[in-house]
Amino acid sequence: MSNHRISKTFALACVLLLLRCSSPAQQLEHSALPNAPVAQLVAQAAPQSTPGQPQLQTPPPGPRLTLAEAERTALAHNPNISVAHLLQLAEAQVVREARSGDLPLATGNLTAVGAHPNSRITAGMLNNPTVYDRAAGGLTVSQLITDFGRTHNLIRNAQSNARAQLNLERASVEDITLAVDQAFYQALTAQEILRVAQQTVATRQATGDQIGALTKNNLRSTLDLSFANVQISQAQLLVLDAQNDSQAAMANLNAILGSESYIQYDLVDETNETPTVPPADIEDLVQLAFKARPDLAALNDRFTAARQFASAEHDLLRPTVSALAAAGGAPVRADEIQSSWYGAAGANISIPIFNGFDYVARGKEADLRAQAAAEQVRNLRDSVARDVRTAVLNAQAAFQRIGVSQQLLDQANTALDLAQARYKVGLSGIVDLTQAQLAQTQAEIAVANARYAYQSAMAEVRFQTGQ
Numbered sequence: 001m002s003n004h005r006i007s008k009t010f011a012l013a014c015v016l017l018l019l020r021c022s023s024p025a026q027q028l029e030h031s032a033l034p035n036a037p038v039a040q041l042v043a044q045a046a047p048q049s050t051p052g053q054p055q056l057q058t059p060p061p062g063p064r065l066t067l068a069e070a071e072r073t074a075l076a077h078n079p080n081i082s083v084a085h086l087l088q089l090a091e092a093q094v095v096r097e098a099r100s101g102d103l104p105l106a107t108g109n110l111t112a113v114g115a116h117p118n119s120r121i122t123a124g125m126l127n128n129p130t131v132y133d134r135a136a137g138g139l140t141v142s143q144l145i146t147d148f149g150r151t152h153n154l155i156r157n158a159q160s161n162a163r164a165q166l167n168l169e170r171a172s173v174e175d176i177t178l179a180v181d182q183a184f185y186q187a188l189t190a191q192e193i194l195r196v197a198q199q200t201v202a203t204r205q206a207t208g209d210q211i212g213a214l215t216k217n218n219l220r221s222t223l224d225l226s227f228a229n230v231q232i233s234q235a236q237l238l239v240l241d242a243q244n245d246s247q248a249a250m251a252n253l254n255a256i257l258g259s260e261s262y263i264q265y266d267l268v269d270e271t272n273e274t275p276t277v278p279p280a281d282i283e284d285l286v287q288l289a290f291k292a293r294p295d296l297a298a299l300n301d302r303f304t305a306a307r308q309f310a311s312a313e314h315d316l317l318r319p320t321v322s323a324l325a326a327a328g329g330a331p332v333r334a335d336e337i338q339s340s341w342y343g344a345a346g347a348n349i350s351i352p353i354f355n356g357f358d359y360v361a362r363g364k365e366a367d368l369r370a371q372a373a374a375e376q377v378r379n380l381r382d383s384v385a386r387d388v389r390t391a392v393l394n395a396q397a398a399f400q401r402i403g404v405s406q407q408l409l410d411q412a413n414t415a416l417d418l419a420q421a422r423y424k425v426g427l428s429g430i431v432d433l434t435q436a437q438l439a440q441t442q443a444e445i446a447v448a449n450a451r452y453a454y455q456s457a458m459a460e461v462r463f464q465t466g467q
Helices: 002-021 024-030 037-044 067-077 079-102 150-216 222-256 282-292 294-317 358-424 430-464
Strands: 105-113 134-146 320-333 341-350
Touching (some): 150 222, 150 430, 222 430, 282 358, 282 430, 294 358
Antiparallel strands (some): 105 134
């Protein structure tokens, strides 16, 4: 046994002697990355910047912003919210306009006439009214007694349209809230990817510096250094793309918040590391959406308003009963007008007989528009059911991607550690190391995308179900 150990030791010494006497090219191909001299060699080799290399700088963070604060800011400053609210106020005035038909109408009159003596208005009328010199003032009051439901249906139509606009205002609030959530998580994703890219540049730069120092001392080949420099350049390109995406996402968030200026917010990530499980019972959520979606409620109100307007159009064929009263005085008058004041009251029944089938056509048009509104409601219900199911399925898939992406990152980290160890002892080449670094970077980006994509998917579920 002792002789066997001596022979092994002698063989090892011979191999080391041959390696020492081999050519420099063979040393570059077969030498291992030593442990102790690395720090000294790296300290001796100062990193050199390439001419024209972009300066990778991150703008200083601005004010802190949470998701709740972003939602409140958008609801207070986004112009779409103001537009929806103003339209709702306008619809409320339409209700007052329709209700005015049930209220009295009073008109004041001031009249002064200079007439040709003994003249009559003879053209354009069947009678010949007498015209007198006069200066007078008076008041005329008219009141609708009944039009057999037309005014009442017009009032109900206006009220239904006002309710529809109120629901559309709620829908605008939910639209903006969803847009804020998605823009916020998109900006968080871009910032996280930028952080990963910057960390990748630092890591690959350190690796490149180590390989550069070893190459300078003829312990690694220039091919290894070239591959390391390629990886550094790719990481720098990744940073540039990530910076552009981050700034674009922040600009989009500023626009949704209703800001014309660009503010680099310091976004607060309040998402849990272990997110809640997405809902599983899709059909219950579909029924919830049918009851809670404000846009569906608005379309139902529009359908109701269309039916009420159709009833009002059919009521045009019915008589209209109204009362009229007039009173006034004529301090300046012709001799033929003996009384200094006048007064009269009466009632009138207007019965439609024939107007070229206008009322019939208007009623038929309103019926057809009401039927079209009913079909629009049915079409939106189908779309709501589809969108809810799609949103829940997307959320479930996004939740599963979180776990799979984390497993991918763990495996990529393990593979990178093994690749670095194997490269360090000379058991693998630079290609294996760079592939492991690339896989680890892609896995970190996949984790960031999966985390915030799930939050966006859950925001979509809340929106589609009217929550």
